[in-house]
Amino acid sequence: MLTCIETKNLTFHYLEGTKMQKTAINNVSVKFNSYDIIAIIGHTGSGKSSFIQHLNGLLKPSLGKVFVEGQDIWQNKSATKNARTKVGVVFQHPEYQLFEDTIYKDIAFGPKNMGISGEEIDRRVRDAAKFVDLNESLLNKSPFDVSGGEKRKAVIAGVIAMDPNVLVLDELTAGLDPASRDLIFSRIIKYHKKRKNTIIFTSHNMEEVANFSDKVLVFNKGEVAMFGSTLEVFEAHEELCRMGLSVPEVTDIFLALKRMDHKNLPNCVLTIKQAVKILCQQNP
Ligand SMILES: Nc1ncnc2c1ncn2[C@@H]1O[C@H](COP(=O)(O)OP(=O)(O)OP(=O)(O)O)[C@@H](O)[C@H]1O
Ligand SMILES: [Mg+2]
Structure with a gap:
């Protein structure tokens, strides 16, 4: 297994x-x-x-290190720059990532910084806009004249580009x-399968987590509380509950059924697709 990102004793203090x-x-x-x-x-x-x-060097660790493809990203300027092209981040608040006078220029910003120019830029901008389902007519608008959802799509397009x-x-x-959520997620998964990239996402939506992730990292008060396969983490539902987190609704339903003496059901069912399969097997 190749490691794409590693953090060692990463600690960060604001102010x-x-x-x-x-x-x-x-x-x-x-x-x-x-x-x-x-x-x-x-x-x-x-x-x-x-x-x-910290993963693309926007914040610098107070202590500890971040490695991208084996390189300490703070070793020198070129390592930091390299991390910024290898690791593309769509931040939680898209408005901080839009600063050009048109959406087109905002999407083109990242690829331009990577040294790409001419027709290739134009192709990337238009393909990325299509990818997120952003109407072409918005490309010449100011990012400040569009809705919150469209701003988010523009930022995602800029990183995809x-x-x-x-x-x-x-x-x-x-x-x-x-x-839009389902469309963008399904396109990202399709792109992941074709491109063979690594995807890291945060979410408060446990259905999204159960459906799309291979592994789950759980943070609690700035520390890693759990890191394992999606199944392993949701199997530890009591521990998640103690941290104020939940499991997908379908997982909850199967846990309730199990408590009601349906002992032959699996311990942890993560998705509706899985649940339907199990129920069909039980009642053919
Ligand atoms: N710019 C900042 N200055 C000072 N403290 C900050 C700043 N940004 C975040 N914090 C604090 O750092 C801690 C971690 O915040 P962070 O935004 O990383 O959490 P999060 O898990 O992403 O939360 P959410 O689910 O709400 O997005 C919180 O206590 C927060 O108040
Ligand atoms: Mg956050």
Whole structure:
């Protein structure tokens, strides 16, 4: 297994050295394998976004190290630059990522910085806009004249246009209607299968996590509480509950059935598809 990202004893304090100092990440050591889809969950304020902002060098660790494809990203300027092209991040608040006077220029910004030019830029911008279902007529508009959902789509398009090895999505679907959410998620999964990239996403939606991830990293108060396969993590539902987290509704229903003496059901059912299969087998 190739490791695409590794953190060693990563610790981060906001407002370091002041009376207001706040530890957001505490001694986090994790390894992500290439080609995996990893979900990061945790209650609000548990450190998910702060952690993510270290993966492409937007935040610098107070202590510890971050490696991208084996390279310490703070070793020198070129290592930091390299991390920014290898790891593409869609941040939680899209408005901080839009600053050009048109959406077209915003989507083109990342690939341009990577040294891409001319027709290739134009192709990437239009393909990425199509990918997120952003209407072509919006490309010449200011990012400040479009809706929140369209802003989010523009930011996702800008990162997709860079075609990074690691795609990081912080609360990707927040602010999107269910149809756009399903469309973008299914396109990202299709792209992942074709491109063989690594996907890291944070979400408060456990259905999304159960349906799309291979592994789940659980943050609690800035520390790693669990890291394992999606099944392993949701099997530990009592522990998740103690941290104020939930499991998918279908998992809850099967746990309730099991408590009602349906002993032959599996311990942990994660998706509707799985549930239907099990129920059909029980009542052919
Ligand atoms: N710019 C900042 N200055 C000071 N403290 C901050 C800043 N940003 C975040 N924090 C604090 O760091 C901790 C971790 O915040 P973070 O945003 O990483 O959590 P999160 O898990 O992403 O939460 P959410 O689910 O709400 O997005 C919180 O206690 C938060 O208040
Ligand atoms: Mg966050």
